[in-house]
Amino acid sequence: MNRFVSILLTGLICVVAAGQFVQVITRYVLELPVMGLEETMIYPTVWLYILGSANASRENSHIRANVLEIFIKTEKGHTLLAIVGEVISLAVGIWLLTWAWDFTRYAWRVWRESPTLYFPTFYFDVALVIGLALMMVFTAGHLVAHIRTLRTGVAR
Amino acid sequence: AETFKMSHVRPQGATIDVELRAYAAAVDAATNGNVKIEIFPASALGDYTTVQERVSVGAVDMATQPAAAAVDRRMQIASFPYLAGNWEEAKSIYGPGGAVRETMVELFAKQDITVLAAYPVYFGGISLNVDNPQAGSTEPNGIKVRVPGIKSFQLTGEALGYIPAPIPFAEAFTAVQTGVVDGVIGSGAEGYYASFRDVTKTYIPANTHFEVWFMIASNESLSNLSDDDRAAMMEKAVEFETTRWGVAEADQARNEQKLVDELGTKVIALTDAEIAGMAKKARAEVWPVVLEDIGKEWGQAILDKVGAGN
Amino acid sequence: MIEVAMLAIGVLVVALTLGVPLPYCFGAALAVMYFIGDVTMKGMMLWGVQQLSNPILLAIPLFVLAGTIMSESGIAASLLRFVNAFIGHVRGGLGVVAAVSCAIIGAISGSGLTGIAAIGPLLIPEMVERGYPREYATALIANSSILGLLIPPSVTMILYGWVTDTSIAACFLATLGPGLLIMLSFSVVNLWMSRKFPLILDEKPSPRELAGEVSRRGLVAIPALLLPVIILGGIYGGIVTPTEAAAIAVIYSIPVGFLVYKGLKLPNFLAAGKEAATAVGTIMVMILFSMILSQMFVYESIPQKMVSAIFSVTENKILLLIFINILLFLVGMVVNDATAIILIAPLLLPLMTAIDISPVQFAAIMGVNTAMGGVTPPYASILYLGARVGNVKVTKVIPPAMFLILTGYVPVVFLTSFWPDLSLFLPRLFGY
Ligand code: NA
Ligand code: NA
Numbered sequence: 031m032n033r034f035v036s037i038l039l040t041g042l043i044c045v046v047a048a049g050q051f052v053q054v055i056t057r058y059v060l061e062l063p064v065m066g067l068e069e070t071m072i073y074p075t076v077w078l079y080i081l082g083s084a085n086a087s088r089e090n091s092h093i094r095a096n097v098l099e100i101f102i103k104t105e106k107g108h109t110l111l112a113i114v115g116e117v118i119s120l121a122v123g124i125w126l127l128t129w130a131w132d133f134t135r136y137a138w139r140v141w142r143e144s145p146t147l148y149f150p151t152f153y154f155d156v157a158l159v160i161g162l163a164l165m166m167v168f169t170a171g172h173l174v175a176h177i178r179t180l181r182t183g184v185a186r
Numbered sequence: 187a188e189t190f191k192m193s194h195v196r197p198q199g200a201t202i203d204v205e206l207r208a209y210a211a212a213v214d215a216a217t218n219g220n221v222k223i224e225i226f227p228a229s230a231l232g233d234y235t236t237v238q239e240r241v242s243v244g245a246v247d248m249a250t251q252p253a254a255a256a257v258d259r260r261m262q263i264a265s266f267p268y269l270a271g272n273w274e275e276a277k278s279i280y281g282p283g284g285a286v287r288e289t290m291v292e293l294f295a296k297q298d299i300t301v302l303a304a305y306p307v308y309f310g311g312i313s314l315n316v317d318n319p320q321a322g323s324t325e326p327n328g329i330k331v332r333v334p335g336i337k338s339f340q341l342t343g344e345a346l347g348y349i350p351a352p353i354p355f356a357e358a359f360t361a362v363q364t365g366v367v368d369g370v371i372g373s374g375a376e377g378y379y380a381s382f383r384d385v386t387k388t389y390i391p392a393n394t395h396f397e398v399w400f401m402i403a404s405n406e407s408l409s410n411l412s413d414d415d416r417a418a419m420m421e422k423a424v425e426f427e428t429t430r431w432g433v434a435e436a437d438q439a440r441n442e443q444k445l446v447d448e449l450g451t452k453v454i455a456l457t458d459a460e461i462a463g464m465a466k467k468a469r470a471e472v473w474p475v476v477l478e479d480i481g482k483e484w485g486q487a488i489l490d491k492v493g494a495g496n
Numbered sequence: 497m498i499e500v501a502m503l504a505i506g507v508l509v510v511a512l513t514l515g516v517p518l519p520y521c522f523g524a525a526l527a528v529m530y531f532i533g534d535v536t537m538k539g540m541m542l543w544g545v546q547q548l549s550n551p552i553l554l555a556i557p558l559f560v561l562a563g564t565i566m567s568e569s570g571i572a573a574s575l576l577r578f579v580n581a582f583i584g585h586v587r588g589g590l591g592v593v594a595a596v597s598c599a600i601i602g603a604i605s606g607s608g609l610t611g612i613a614a615i616g617p618l619l620i621p622e623m624v625e626r627g628y629p630r631e632y633a634t635a636l637i638a639n640s641s642i643l644g645l646l647i648p649p650s651v652t653m654i655l656y657g658w659v660t661d662t663s664i665a666a667c668f669l670a671t672l673g674p675g676l677l678i679m680l681s682f683s684v685v686n687l688w689m690s691r692k693f694p695l696i697l698d699e700k701p702s703p704r705e706l707a708g709e710v711s712r713r714g715l716v717a718i719p720a721l722l723l724p725v726i727i728l729g730g731i732y733g734g735i736v737t738p739t740e741a742a743a744i745a746v747i748y749s750i751p752v753g754f755l756v757y758k759g760l761k762l763p764n765f766l767a768a769g770k771e772a773a774t775a776v777g778t779i780m781v782m783i784l785f786s787m788i789l790s791q792m793f794v795y796e797s798i799p800q801k802m803v804s805a806i807f808s809v810t811e812n813k814i815l816l817l818i819f820i821n822i823l824l825f826l827v828g829m830v831v832n833d834a835t836a837i838i839l840i841a842p843l844l845l846p847l848m849t850a851i852d853i854s855p856v857q858f859a860a861i862m863g864v865n866t867a868m869g870g871v872t873p874p875y876a877s878i879l880y881l882g883a884r885v886g887n888v889k890v891t892k893v894i895p896p897a898m899f900l901i902l903t904g905y906v907p908v909v910f911l912t913s914f915w916p917d918l919s920l921f922l923p924r925l926f927g928y
Contacts, residue, residue, distance in 0.1 A: 036766040042773065046557065047558055058736075076548060080780075082775070082778070093518045093779075095512045097512070111515060154549070158545055161781070
């Protein structure tokens with residue numbers, strides 16, 4: 031799983047870098063315009079952002095400002111705090127997910143197209159709902175793990 | 187009272203901003219304060235593509251801006267290069283009852299949007315940070331210009347002899363200033379004065395396209411108004427448009443002069459024959475491609491109505 | 497409405513304090529605006545996604561990846577050895593090496609973390625061996641690591657330029673002056689501090705030995721030193737846009753890391769790619785929701801209302817600048833740099849315009865303050881990473897870090913606010 035994620039994310043970021051690089055070469059060295067390159071780059075870019083974020087949820091490495099954690103001394107306190115955090119995340123995340131779903135249905139209905147090549151933008155619009163759904167699944171997983179820790183008293 | 191949020195694309199204090207605030211005041215008076223219009227300048231509610239979609243779903247009430255073709259590629263008909271040759275033609279094409287105007291009203295309606303007015307802005311030109319000794323020619327000149335990511339502009343740039351480079355708008359000014367590109371295509375004197383002030387050494391009024399904006403409103407928002415208030419808004423919009431058609435040409439001349447007086451820009455006077463040559467080449471090279479994209483028969487029927495290209 | 501906005505920000509801070517991941521903290525604030533303030537969510541996701549697809553933001557993952565590759569490949573080590581050849585033997589010289597190396601690395605990476613990640617593991621043990629207290633060495637390198645955000649390129653300046661519609665190239669130059677000044681002040685403070693440490697010094701090399709060492713290490717460092725030249729030369733020489741420069745930095749550093757410095761192998765390259773993508777993913781989803789919140793504020797004209805509320809208290813420029821610096825310091829304590837820029841810059845820009853502070857100078861003010869936020873507890877991501885790298889307790893690093901901030905950093909923060917030329921000289925020189 032980890033290797034697959036590494037290859038996928040590294041691949042996406044390299045595609046993005048290569049696209050920009052080609053843009054420079056064609057403009058500066060070959061003096062040829064390439065039409066539509068920048069609009070195709072949006073696809074790997076948005077997927078890169080969203081999957082990167084989903085992976086952060088998987089690894090539980092989203093940015094947090096654990097201010098309270100510094101003042102809580104016990105293991106149990108930390109676990110309880112983590113549970114509160116995950117419950118808030120889930121509640122808010124699911125509400126956001128409903129709006130992402132609303133947006134996805136809109137994108138499906140109007141079927142927008144990119145300006146020069148007429149690629150359907152739906153294929154990157156849909157990343158949002160998929161990414162948020164993945165984030166919710168991973169967050170729920172962390173919540174379950176924390177609750178187990180609390181019940182058995184064993185730190186993960 | 188209802189408050190309508192209206193977006194536009196120019197900074198606070200620009201001509202359009204002043205005119206829209208006057209419109210808002212007129213609507214306020216005509217509806218006895220029932221309809222307030224709050225103006226959001228400088229694309230504060232998003233760029234025009236996003237705003238048009240937000241108007242469509244009723245999240246933003248109104249906007250005055252170019253038509254975006256993301257949802258319906260046929261909307262490119264409004265920015266066909268060299269469709270109108272002069273102001274008179276422009277008015278007959280884009281003004282009330284004009285063929286393109288009627289088409290746009292229908293296309294907007296499909297997105298749950300009502301067109302209240304058209305706003306003629308200017309004939310487009312070419313802004314360069316360098317000299318172009320053969321400004322009137324369409325031979326390849328090796329000058330790189332930034333074009334918006336819109337097919338017809340890219341093709342027009344190429345047809346007129348330039349090397350078009352699609353660079354995001356946000357990076358465009360710096361790109362010209364540092365010399366990544368030597369100029370810009372896709373706007374006109376007023377637009378260049380607003381956004382490319384210090385990098386417009388040469389301005390070529392090549393009439394590349396006729397820039398027309400639309401004052402649009404969300405059908406959902408409009409449905410919240412009483413019939414009288416809605417009628418008053420429409421009526422004031424007609425007055426708004428009529429006034430604009432009366433001053434637009436002079437406004438364009440004033441903006442070109444402003445480039446000369448305030449920025450020391452060299453505005454190159456092209457002959458009618460030179461502009462005709464450009465128009466001929468652009469029509470021959472750009473039109474067939476864009477027509478293919480938007481539906482040949484559909485598009486050709488409108489062009490026939492306009493009587494252009496003969 | 498301004499009360500609801502304040503409530504939303506309050507909920508945001510509470511969620512942050514509880515340790516909720518940033519994207520959901522913003523989500524909670526959005527929920528307040530939606531359920532209590534009755535602001536529509538309709539079309540907001542559409543708006544957010546279209547903001548994310550702006551090509552300008554692409555520079556962020558690329559500059560972050562370039563930085564990650566740097567720390568993996570040995571490029572950083574060669575730079576470090578090169579700088580060390582000049583001043584390593586001077587009393588307190590290693591501390592100066594830390595500041596200067598972080599500045600040079602800052603000219604390649606756009607993030608504030610690269611310096612500590614790349615230099616920390618090499619230099620902290622070395623400094624400890626030579627007699628510097630471990631917590632001091634860690635604090636110094638973590639503080640210098642901030643230079644990654646002040647020496648161009650910089651992720652925060654890309655964001656600032658993007659949300660305020662200011663030239664990114666000009667914003668880059670605006671923080672360069674303050675950044676160099678901070679490098680200088682850390683060096684001076686360090687030399688003064690070093691008098692008290694029981695340092696073990698190398699014998700002073702003869703001029704000939706010195707020249708030999710400098711040129712030998714310089715030769716090895718050339719491919720690494722070329723990278724800042726390519727990036728900044730490319731941008732200011734009119735060859736590429738900042739985003740394209742970021743791509744070139746990545747494309748250049750991959751073969752250099754694999755073939756020249758040989759520190760880059762397939763496994764750590766893949767790890768670097770994943771790490772950069774994940775770091776960027778967390779930033780971008782946070783940006784998505786914070787941009788929606790910021791749009792809701794615009795929608796309700798909160799910035800204008802805030803300006804008039806503040807102006808009803810005072811219109812005095814000096815008082816306002818002091819107030820803003822204190823505000824930014826407090827904000828920097830609890831949120832990360834990107835968040836602070838996205839939330840605060842659009843809110844305060846109208847106020848700045850009203851008191852005649854140019855957007856480019858404000859870029860520098862926001863830049864130095866938000867960068868400092870990376871080392872001010874309780875939320876001090878750069879300091880915490882430093883503590884991990886330096887293998888010391890966070891509570892031990894905080895006192896020397898605070899001392900360096902107060903003596904080396906805060907003076908520059910105030911100079912940036914009250915001496916416009918510090919931030920505007922370079923942008924003017926380049927015609928912005
Ligand atoms: Na940097
Ligand atoms: Na902080």
